[in-house]
Amino acid sequence: MKVKLLIDEDVHAVLAEILRKRGYDAINIHELGGRGISDEKLMVRGIKEKRCVLTFNTKDFVLHHKKMVD
Numbered sequence: 001m002k003v004k005l006l007i008d009e010d011v012h013a014v015l016a017e018i019l020r021k022r023g024y025d026a027i028n029i030h031e032l033g034g035r036g037i038s039d040e041k042l043m044v045r046g047i048k049e050k051r052c053v054l055t056f057n058t059k060d061f062v063l064h065h066k067k068m069v070d
Contacts, residue, residue: 006046008055009035015054027051 005026007016019026029037034045039060046053 004049004051005054006042006049006051008042008053008057009037010056011054025051026054 002024005016005019005024007013007026007028009029011028013028013030016026016028016031029035029042034042037045039057042055043053045051
């Protein structure tokens with residue numbers, strides 16, 4: 001089973017295209033019309049779609065994750 005990715009806007013958008021050409025299920029939030037989406041909404045969307053969120057913004061996402069599981 002391959003990992004499904006939801007790529008945050010802080011990661012270059014072309015990465016999703018490159019990954020798809022290599023057979024991965026990857027989509028950048030820009031492709032979904034989500035430019036400027038909050039970190040929390042991105043994380044919720046990733047969970048809903050069973051996708052791993054790929055981001056450079058790890059500090060904030062760790063905090064959001066802790067709030068969600070507490």
